[in-house]
Amino acid sequence: MTQLPPFVSSGQSPLAARKLAMAHGSYQVIPDLDLELPAGKVTAIVGPNGCGKSTLLNGLARIHKPRHGSVILSGKDIHRLPARDVAQKLALLPQENSAPEGLTVSDLVRFGRHPHQSWLSQWSGEDQRALDNALTAADVLDLADRPLDTLSGGQRQRAWIAMSVAQQTPLLLLDEPTSALDLGHQIEVFELIRTLSREGKTIAMVVHDIVGACRYADHIVAMNNGRIIGEGIPQHIITPELIRDLYGVYCDVIPDPGSGNPVLVNFRQNPTG
């Protein structure tokens, strides 16, 4: 186990968990967890299946209520804020999204304006600007009138991300945005996420792909059995020992000749071989 430094609150994080405990019914998934997302960075939450990373994300996004502890959104308990206020600060892209047949990209992205509208106010000039910006940011402007079911996996995922961008929130949470995509589409989505973070968004994503996480995340949170067993910038925390503790496999870690980011090679089930 990687030794964790004592938890120190900087008070700067836009989204943090304090002594968070989450459960599915009587099954406790996360016993006690503290986390602060670094502002303006991409945080990747990694870990084996069933380690509680999606549960953590759902807790952070106010989808599920914690058993104990709290989630703090810019200084306030997220469960004491109205859903609409939260939706103006935090956008969530769940895993496995489905849309009604025939829904176009621009129809979808328009939904991102819901937290800024009420049933009395109609589509405003500001909504239109946010829509255009989101379509441009996610590079789906050319696809605006295409039905989602006619797009490639990567294009479709970019359209969903565009919907979150239209929400104009400082925070974006994504649950496995690249699973079910092939390599080219994975890179396409990761690059978009990185661009959004450079433009000032604080992003947290649950990812299965540890290799992609090493390359595209500024900050990695490694989880196992509902606990954080390692946290920090990829160069510091990605070690063969951490990978063994997470997935029970052995590998070597070498620095990427270009960026210096860790690259995992030579995966194996036994220490030697």
Added chain:
Amino acid sequence: MKLPHYHMIAWLLLAIACLMSLLFGAGSIGPDSALGLLMGNDDPEARFVIMELRLPRLVVGLVTGLALGVAGALLQTLTRNPLAEPGLLGVSAGSAFAVTLAILLGATTASLTTLISQLGALAGCALVIAATRMQGVGQDPVRLVLAGATLTGLLLSLSSLVMLIDQRAADEIRFWVTGSVAGRSWDQLLATLPSMILAGLIIVAVVRPLASLALGEKVAMGLGHHPGLIRLAVILAVALLVGGATALAGPLAFVGLVVPFVARGFGGADIRKTLWLCLPLGPALIVSADTVSRLLVAPSEMPLGVITAIIGAPVLMIIIRSRRIPTL
């Protein structure tokens, strides 16, 4: 607002259906004297036939068609199932059974019958939602309809049983239970109006959140909506609409299936576009089906429920036989 041309066509169809409904059948005056009255000739016989027989019938048809078309579209979006239709899922049957019991127990006032009918529809909705939570049923559109057909069959048998008990009630129930817009009084119509308006207000408030629910529960929550509240509001609106329509015209199946199906064919899957199109299409279907029911076996009449079933059953088969049932 700029409306696509198919909206114009739908409203035009409704206007033609309304005119036909005033010109033909129900009453012993021909189209020429009916037209004469509409043009301003004051013929007492024509006036009686139009004002007392055909006009109430037309308005009942308009209200019923509006309610059932809209309720079908709402229920289909809520269950994400294009086959979810109040008449097929047992919502109308729940409502009909409640009214049958009420008539047996001696309920006579229109407003009481309407309320009881709506409570019955609410119970039917609750059963539908419970069924969608059952393992395997919620995911499979056709199995939900099978569950609904079972419930409908059971409730209609119970209604028949009630008719065996009481001969007086039976006469009152028999024609109503096959579905008809004929012989309704203005009182009965007025009794349903407040709840129809309430349903309309609920829909206006809930339509945008409901549309987001079609993207999944978590997405809706992420956009600041409350899925539980949305479901509750939609179920309430469906119960008010179907209960009101059933109290007026009896349990009419297939209207809530055909109308949204056609509307989606033109307007796409977005619930807001579907609802806008259901406004003219639902009434147009019922009003023209009613006119046909007067003409087919004149001078007697076919029950309206038979006509809607004749139109609706093939549409049901088309949807089921299409290679893949579209998700909503």
